[in-house]
Amino acid sequence: PASVARYHAKVIDHYENPRNVGKLDKNDADVGTGLVGAPACGDVMKLQIKVGEDGIIQDVKFKTFGCGSAIASSSYMTERVKGLSITDAAKVKNTEIAKELCLPPVKLHCSLLAEDAIKSAIKDYQSKREKRLAAAAAAS
Ligand code: FES
Ligand code: FES
Numbered sequence: 001p002a003s004v005a006r007y008h009a010k011v012i013d014h015y016e017n018p019r020n021v022g023k024l025d026k027n028d029a030d031v032g033t034g035l036v037g038a039p040a041c042g043d044v045m046k047l048q049i050k051v052g053e054d055g056i057i058q059d060v061k062f063k064t065f066g067c068g069s070a071i072a073s074s075s076y077m078t079e080r081v082k083g084l085s086i087t088d089a090a091k092v093k094n095t096e097i098a099k100e101l102c103l104p105p106v107k108l109h110c111s112l113l114a115e116d117a118i119k120s121a122i123k124d125y126q127s128k129r130e131k132r133l134a135a136a137a138a139a140s
Pocket of ligand 1: 041042043065067
C-alpha cells in the first residue's frame with residue numbers, strides 16, 4: 001500500500017490555487033517553451049516564458065500533468081521567475097522550491113522538474129533568438 005504523505009499547507013495552496021496556469025503562443029518569437037518529463041514517474045511539465053528585449057521575463061505560464069507536488073512546484077516557479085532576467089531565472093534551484101514548499105525527500109524530483117522546465121524554456125527562447133539574429137544579419 002502507498003504511504004500517505006503529509007503535505008505542507010503551501011503545497012496544498014499552490015495545488016488548489018495554481019498560479020499562472022495556461023499557455024503562451026509558442027510561435028511568438030519572444031516565447032520560450034520548456035517541455036520536460038520525470039523519468040521516475042512519467043509526469044510531464046510544460047512551462048513557457050515571454051521575454052522582453054531587455055531579457056526580463058514578462059509573463060510565465062505552465063501546464064503540469066502530474067502529482068500535486070509537481071503542480072505546486074511549477075506554480076511556485078512561475079511566481080518566482082516573473083520579472084527576473086533569464087540569467088537569474090536560470091539560477092533558481094529545485095532545492096529552493098523543495099525547501100519553500102517543505103517537500104519530503106521522495107518528492108524532490110517533482111521540484112527538479114520545475115528547475116528543468118525553466119532551464120529548457122530559457123534555452124528554447126535563446127536558440128530562437130539566435131536564429132532570428134542570424135537571419136537578420138544574413139539579410140542585411
Ligand atoms: Fe503519478 Fe506523479 S507518479 S502523478
Ligand atoms: Fe513525479 Fe511528482 S511524483 S513529478
